Amino acid sequence: MKDFRIKKMLELQTPYYIYNMKVLKETLQTVAIEANKYGYYVHYAIKANANIQILSIVQEMGFGVDCVSGGEISAAIDAGFSAEKIVFAGVGKADWEINLALEHDIFCFNVESIPELKVINYLAHLNGKIAKIAIRVNPEINVYTHHHITTGRKENKFGINLDQLDDVIDIIFMLSSVQLVGLHFHIGSQITDMVPFKLLCKQANEIQKKFIRRNIDLKHINFGGGLGINYENPDEFSIPNFQEYFDVFNTYFFALNNQKIHFELGRSIVGQCGSLISKVLYVKEGSVKKFVILDAGFTELIRPAFYEAYHVIENLTSNEFADVYDIVGPICESSDCFAKQRILKKTHRGDIVAIRSAGAYGEVMSSQYNCRRLPKSYFF
Ligand SMILES: Cc1ncc(COP(=O)(O)O)c(C=O)c1O
Incomplete structure (x- = not known):
């Protein structure tokens, strides 16, 4: 202070809140440098902080954005983010929110259930559009963080369970107004130990094989967010270890040729x-x-x-x-x-x-x- x-x-x-813009900018620069080493794409998870001044700086530095509501999509567009860099996640997307996302031709819907998949297809059809989708897979990994902020366990409400993936693929083949472009994962938040991310990579490698066997070309893999910050010592560790974090994905995930890797970081950017x-x-x-x-x-x-x-x-x-x-x-x-x-x-x-x-x-x-x-x- x-x-x-x-x-x-x-x-x-x-x-009131005060924000140290020097810390924010240095953090963003570090994220950009470390992500660029591997050609990774980072979408700022707007849910972490939607203050317009913060959004403007994130946007000016060229990041994409991860939204979980129609309100967040509007906030992102108002802040100048290009719709091509918006990913839209969330277990309960309302019709008006899906329509808003379709209207803006966002980059990708992260689809969390079979009923949602069908609704997106239906609304895209009505709008005369093809919705780009990624399947949000629940990788069924146990993460040691507070139980309110784990999202990738079998019993969590998020994502599609592993044993339902084949059914989902079958359904996608039958739908004419969605295009499967990738997979999405997000295992939880405030994760400071790299082990869960390594397990996620290994699980993603296995899941990817299923899609290869079915001749499906996954152009994008989105590993979500979750990197934690040091709450005990904010002055000494004001910038999280992004180098170690991205390095885990580069080492443990076997990306296919031309496959693009995305992240949705929130807390680690603005915390x-x-x-x-x-x-x-x-x-x-x-x-x-x-x-x-x-x-x-x-x-x-x-x-x-x-x-x-x-x-x-x-x-x-x-x-x-x-x-x-x-x-x-x-x-x-x-x-x-x-x-x-x-x-x-x-x-x-x-x-x-x-x-x-x-x-x-x-x-x-x-x-x-x-x-x-x-x-x-x-x-x-
Ligand atoms: C789907 C999704 N992506 C990204 C994030 C951002 O997580 P974090 O702030 O831990 O980086 C969250 C947070 O809950 C999320 O639900």
Whole structure:
């Protein structure tokens, strides 16, 4: 946080998000350099942060975009992304969203079920279009991350199970308004260990064989997102290890000639550039604990309440010795807690606190519960 001008921050109405654009740009440059080594295509997962200033920078640097709703498709188009670089995933695409995607001739629908496949075919037919599709395969891999953010296990709602792939291929052969262009995978989020990605590559190699046996040419393989960030140490590890990540796919996945490899990275691109800034309303001494009560709650940053997520929290205005606190928000729910028994500089009413690594799944998930105002955002 040293770079941010604390004096200026004191003048602004809390709670709000600040984004360090230097970190964002350096991260994007690193992604581009590492992906370009292998000719990989990166679609920014807009769900991680749809702030227009962030989208504009991602778009200017030439990345594609991964959308999971009609609203995200519109946000991407408004931010200047070309429709040719839009992939559209999501287990429940509504008819109007499919029509919107068809209208814009997006690059590819990631299809998650047989009923969805048939609806896309039907709507494409009505629109006089051929929809390009990738089958989202559930690779049935166990990923050790929080259970709310795994997506590639057999029991998850996402993707098509391995034992249904032959049926799906048979159906695609019978449909005239869809064109199969590839496969899509996404195994989960906040994955910092490379082992699940290696397993994904091995599984993808096996799955690919099935398509080869059936003489199907898969032009594109999309490995989704999921690369994690270092929440414990955001200053030392502000840029994730993209080199190691892409290298895994280059080493373990056997791409066919001319096959294009895509990724949908969200958290790893925007996670470390954002912080939530909040003011201390009260320091309450309970009979067994001390509570720091902030003016930000889970309405501004839901990750700790939702996923038991850890964020570094810094008191930016105190220089006194540390104390131990539960750091909570003002929302009328017991789950509105950012950290339990956390060491913080001795804290007083009016102090300014930064909740770090909040650039992904932070502002974009904020809500107006308790009729609260949505947070503003500032850029340094
Ligand atoms: C289909 C899909 N692609 C990409 C992402 C982005 O994941 P991450 O932010 O972990 O990179 C997600 C996140 O949930 C997703 O569901």
